[in-house]
Amino acid sequence: xxxxxxxxxxxxxxxxxxxxxxxxxxxxxxxxxxxxxxxxxxxxxxxxxxxxxxxxxxxxxxxxxxxxxxxxxxxxxxxxxxxxxxxxxxxxxxxxxxx
Numbered sequence: 001x002x003x004x005x006x007x008x009x010x011x012x013x014x015x016x017x018x019x020x021x022x023x024x025x026x027x028x029x030x031x032x033x034x035x036x037x038x039x040x041x042x043x044x045x046x047x048x049x050x051x052x053x054x055x056x057x058x059x060x061x062x063x064x065x066x067x068x069x070x071x072x073x074x075x076x077x078x079x080x081x082x083x084x085x086x087x088x089x090x091x092x093x094x095x096x097x098x099x
Contacts, residue, residue: 017041019066020048021075024059025083033084039066045078 062080
C-alpha cells in the first residue's frame, strides 16, 4: 500500500449516490467458471458489503463501482478479482496469493 497526502482542490466532481456491480464466481471442473452478476443502487458501501456477505454463499466475488460515461460503462474495482482474467492483469496482492 502507498499513502500520500493530497490537495482536495484538484477534485472536479463527485458522485454522491454511486452504483455498484457484484460478480459472484463459481468454479466447476477446476478451471471452468460461471458468474452471477448484480447491480446495486441506493445503498452506501456498508450496505453493499453486508449484501455481498449475505449472498456470497461461499463463492468468490468481485465488487466494482459503476461509472456511466458517454462512451459506455466503466468499472472501478473495489475488492476481489475476476478469476477468468489473465493473472498478469490481477492486482499485485492477488498474483502473490496465487503463488
